[in-house]
Amino acid sequence: MNESQIIEVKNLKKGFGLQKVINNVSLKLFKGENLVVLGKSGSGKSVLIKCIVRLLTPDEGEINVLGENMGSLNRDALGEMRKKIGFLFQSGALYDSMTVKENLEFPLRRMKMNLTSKETDRKIEEALENVGLSDALYKMPSQLSGGMRKRISLARTIVADPLIILYDEPTTGLDPATSDEISVLINDIQKKYKTSSMIITHDIECARATANRLIMLHEGEIYMEGDLEKFEKSPDPLIESFFKNNNNKIN
Amino acid sequence: MKKITPVLKVAPIIRNVKKQTIVISEKTLEKSRYINNYMSETASFFLFISRIIKATFSRDFEFREFFRQCFQIGYKSLPLISITGFIVGLVLTIQSRPTLVNFGAVSMLPGMVAVSLIREMGPVIIALICAGKIGSGMGAELGSMKVTEQIDAMEVSSANPMRFLVVTRVLAATLMIPLLVLYADLLGILGSWAGANIKGDVSFSLFFSQAFSQIKYIDFLPAFVKTILFGAVIGIVGCYKGFTAGRGTESVGIAANSAVVLSSLLVIVLDLIAAQITDMI
Numbered sequence: 001m002n003e004s005q006i007i008e009v010k011n012l013k014k015g016f017g018l019q020k021v022i023n024n025v026s027l028k029l030f031k032g033e034n035l036v037v038l039g040k041s042g043s044g045k046s047v048l049i050k051c052i053v054r055l056l057t058p059d060e061g062e063i064n065v066l067g068e069n070m071g072s073l074n075r076d077a078l079g080e081m082r083k084k085i086g087f088l089f090q091s092g093a094l095y096d097s098m099t100v101k102e103n104l105e106f107p108l109r110r111m112k113m114n115l116t117s118k119e120t121d122r123k124i125e126e127a128l129e130n131v132g133l134s135d136a137l138y139k140m141p142s143q144l145s146g147g148m149r150k151r152i153s154l155a156r157t158i159v160a161d162p163l164i165i166l167y168d169e170p171t172t173g174l175d176p177a178t179s180d181e182i183s184v185l186i187n188d189i190q191k192k193y194k195t196s197s198m199i200i201t202h203d204i205e206c207a208r209a210t211a212n213r214l215i216m217l218h219e220g221e222i223y224m225e226g227d228l229e230k231f232e233k234s235p236d237p238l239i240e241s242f243f244k245n246n247n248n249k250i251n
Numbered sequence: 252m253k254k255i256t257p258v259l260k261v262a263p264i265i266r267n268v269k270k271q272t273i274v275i276s277e278k279t280l281e282k283s284r285y286i287n288n289y290m291s292e293t294a295s296f297f298l299f300i301s302r303i304i305k306a307t308f309s310r311d312f313e314f315r316e317f318f319r320q321c322f323q324i325g326y327k328s329l330p331l332i333s334i335t336g337f338i339v340g341l342v343l344t345i346q347s348r349p350t351l352v353n354f355g356a357v358s359m360l361p362g363m364v365a366v367s368l369i370r371e372m373g374p375v376i377i378a379l380i381c382a383g384k385i386g387s388g389m390g391a392e393l394g395s396m397k398v399t400e401q402i403d404a405m406e407v408s409s410a411n412p413m414r415f416l417v418v419t420r421v422l423a424a425t426l427m428i429p430l431l432v433l434y435a436d437l438l439g440i441l442g443s444w445a446g447a448n449i450k451g452d453v454s455f456s457l458f459f460s461q462a463f464s465q466i467k468y469i470d471f472l473p474a475f476v477k478t479i480l481f482g483a484v485i486g487i488v489g490c491y492k493g494f495t496a497g498r499g500t501e502s503v504g505i506a507a508n509s510a511v512v513l514s515s516l517l518v519i520v521l522d523l524i525a526a527q528i529t530d531m532i
Contacts, residue, residue, distance in 0.1 A: 053407050079409040093404035096396075107408035160408075 012061035023220040039217035086162035090169040092153040094141040127155040147178035183209035306413040320423035336435030340442030362465025364443040373436040378481035382514040386489040390510030393493025394503040424486030429478040488514040
């Protein structure tokens, strides 16, 4: 595996019962890039990244992350590997019974980073500052708006300094202004933490704002791969259906 | 003869054997699916228990969450358990006093109430109430955590959700439910004393000394062991149903409901087994 390849997915297949969700998908994520995976709902995008972190077990194929075969890792090694991977869930997945501070403390404590309580507090404050919500420290998730929940969730993702961030629909359910803010945050985090990211979305504005490279998934297979320009100029009806009505670019 | 509609035909391809077709009806297939589901559910339940045992004895016990669950299960159930325990003792006394008066055995009332509360009424009634309150709470909470991907989020944070969510809840229920039952037994005897004083006049100290003089270790110990098992069953079933909930919001309700139904049923079955074992002793 090339050193610049952070994630390599080879001939991945995953189905649920008789339904095939991912059918022979192969892709690579390179160091420092934002790879956007586009596709309609049900095209297997979320299943793909859940297979990468082994929340789901693939039926066939191989997934290598940072040179390690994810399928062959034991529980301890998987835990170690997951320290290097941040995962932003579609729903935010903040723990309802914990305050924002406890939500951010949770991964830091479990990842055994041997931090003192002062260092932990400093990391939490820094993560919250990065998402612009320093004053939300003692709020409960139920007191936060949709956009704030996404930001806190992003803060929880970056608090443990991951090398890779997997974003599952980061702008779903948000208004256009908040979606733009999240897209800008994704870029800021990429620059500041030098992360490599895979962004699962069907939001074209988010894709335009964040993508270095795009992959279109359709019916569980890779339909098209390339840069933004290739997608914008494609005469393919399926690609056009995504791009033609979305001409407002974010600067 | 009733005609069977074939839905599946199996024709064995064996040379030199007369070709036969086995016809399986939809009804038979439905039955086999039902049995298959039942068997796989039972296997998955026991697998879940083995995972709990493994996680309980693994490193890094979550003490903070365990104490939080003890507070949630124990302290927050006190008002309900207090009222229930008191009323059970009161009603038992009001109902049984006239019969005992007819037989001239009213002096046996404190002992009778105490023994029946400690041996049977207290453990079973409180366990059923806890199955409703605590079991459904666990099923709904863990079910909604599953639906909103919070359990997945714990998994990718290098945390072990079994250790953090399940072990702490099961152990807290196993510890707190027996304590709640003991507390309810005491309040039941207090309620019985109040009941005895509605139509009679008996002092607090006399009533309690008579009640406790009738209680032997053989009344108390099996009942206490039984409540530990009740607590474990309520915790395990509540967590199992929540942890294995489906993906939609509807599954949260189903998880809560089935947690109550299954844990209540298992409490009754365990009570029957415990009664048989105690009888043999």
